[in-house]
């Protein structure tokens with residue numbers, strides 16, 4: 791898809807402007823579409839650790855991408871414009887989004903977003919139903935929030 795097609799697809803999915811895009815972590819299925827949203831004027835938001843991982847491991851993975859079933863034509867690595875160490879809150883008086891860093895967990899830079907009005911938690915890949923569980927190379931078990939329940 792070209793830039794105009796991506797912009798049209800975004801406008802077809804919402805009539806609201808997209809000011810911010812939050813990456814829960816650096817993995818490609820979460821961050822490789824950043825450039826599409828930057829092209830329509832959005833700022834990318836993620837933790838400092840997420841940004842560091844995206845610029846190192848994420849950049850390597852994007853350069854070596856060979857999955858023909860999921861082509862990334864037109865996608866480019868975007869520098870994150872707004873990073874945070876522990877968290878950040880967006881509140882315009884109508885909507886409130888509380889973003890909190892929780893990594894290292896699924897990756898070093900995981901963060902979650904809580905929409906307090908709707909009582910929705912956006913957890914990224916912290917909570918999955920994959921057959922293999924969350925047993926990926928980046929996962930760190932010790933600091934995982936659920937460790938406190940074991």
Ligand SMILES: [Zn+2]
Nearest residue numbers: 815817896915
């Ligand atoms: Zn992931």
